[in-house]
Amino acid sequence: MRVIVDPFYSELGSRVVVFGGFDLLPLDFKLFPDGEFYVRVPSDVAGSNVAIIVGCMPFQQSDCFLRGVFLTSTLKDLGVKKVILVYPYLPYSRQDKRFLPGECVSARVFVNSLLSAGADVVVTIDVHSPDVFSSLGSRFVNISSLPVWRDYLKNNFVDGFFLIAPDEGRLEVVSKLAKLVGVPYTAFKKVRDLKSGKITSLEPVNADELNRLSKNNKTAIIFDDIISTGGTVSNVVKLLRKYFNGEVVALFTHGLFLPGSIQKLISAGVDRIVSTDTVKNSFAEVSVASLIADFIRRDIT
Ligand code: R5P
Numbered sequence: 001m002r003v004i005v006d007p008f009y010s011e012l013g014s015r016v017v018v019f020g021g022f023d024l025l026p027l028d029f030k031l032f033p034d035g036e037f038y039v040r041v042p043s044d045v046a047g048s049n050v051a052i053i054v055g056c057m058p059f060q061q062s063d064c065f066l067r068g069v070f071l072t073s074t075l076k077d078l079g080v081k082k083v084i085l086v087y088p089y090l091p092y093s094r095q096d097k098r099f100l101p102g103e104c105v106s107a108r109v110f111v112n113s114l115l116s117a118g119a120d121v122v123v124t125i126d127v128h129s130p131d132v133f134s135s136l137g138s139r140f141v142n143i144s145s146l147p148v149w150r151d152y153l154k155n156n157f158v159d160g161f162f163l164i165a166p167d168e169g170r171l172e173v174v175s176k177l178a179k180l181v182g183v184p185y186t187a188f189k190k191v192r193d194l195k196s197g198k199i200t201s202l203e204p205v206n207a208d209e210l211n212r213l214s215k216n217n218k219t220a221i222i223f224d225d226i227i228s229t230g231g232t233v234s235n236v237v238k239l240l241r242k243y244f245n246g247e248v249v250a251l252f253t254h255g256l257f258l259p260g261s262i263q264k265l266i267s268a269g270v271d272r273i274v275s276t277d278t279v280k281n282s283f284a285e286v287s288v289a290s291l292i293a294d295f296i297r298r299d300i301t
Helices: 010-020 061-077 106-116 130-139 146-156 168-181 207-216 231-240 261-268 289-300
Strands: 002-005 028-031 037-040 049-053 082-087 121-125 140-143 161-165 185-192 199-204 219-227 247-255 272-276 284-286
Touching: 002 010, 010 049, 010 289, 037 061, 049 061, 049 289, 061 082, 061 106, 082 289, 106 121, 106 130, 121 130, 121 289, 130 140, 140 289, 146 168, 146 284, 146 289, 161 168, 168 185, 168 219, 185 207, 185 231, 199 207, 199 231, 219 231, 231 247, 231 261
Parallel strands: 002 049, 049 082, 082 121, 121 140, 161 185, 161 219, 219 247, 247 272, 272 284
Antiparallel strands: 028 037, 185 199
């Protein structure tokens, strides 16, 4: 299996190559003086299977989209049999329905465009709402990060902790993780204004239960799919601090960490921040490389 690693974020892609024992496919990549991308695949790739690992960063989502399109369609032009296009973090995934009349459902357009460019399968980790892509069948694969989080929690926290879903959308995933690790969990309810995106109300789903868990545990661990502005988790922690004065840990799959978000978390009372490496960031203690490598290996055999 041959793998192309996005030159804009080579760390995770390189880990996938090493972990899976794949061949790294060379790529000539440069920027034209005006900032446009130049892409060339100098090897003979006809008839082979190739995976592309694309790295996306905040404020550069359109660029990483275009790199995926350019690489995929070039490989297909050159006769590649199967292109597995991996976006460890899928940009635009939160605009996954028409919240207000006339809106673009960007999540669907993003993935459909990658498939139209020639990707045989688009793969991601912990997409915001997997159901939105169910009509694509096996052409869209959402890998759950839960196995790496289960190992992380088992290796780093002995007992005396509980998990928290910061909103009801995360309840199912958090309950699955809690069962894998064998700890209790609870959740908060969050409501956002559809126009401004601001959080208009937030409360524990069960205040008595939160009180009981707070009394019986040393550590509270919040698990969210994305941290962007830090608004969601910092507001949850401000409320949590009314019930709980032990250690508060915040786990995120996709660490976008917009400017100011880390300060918000710390001043709200978060003691420890941990993220995966789907997006390049300084809290990426947990790698999803093994999950991606395992998928690629399984998919081509
Ligand atoms: C929303 O439903 C997501 O699961 C995250 O909670 C949200 O995207 C985090 O964004 P922010 O850090 O800006 O609150």
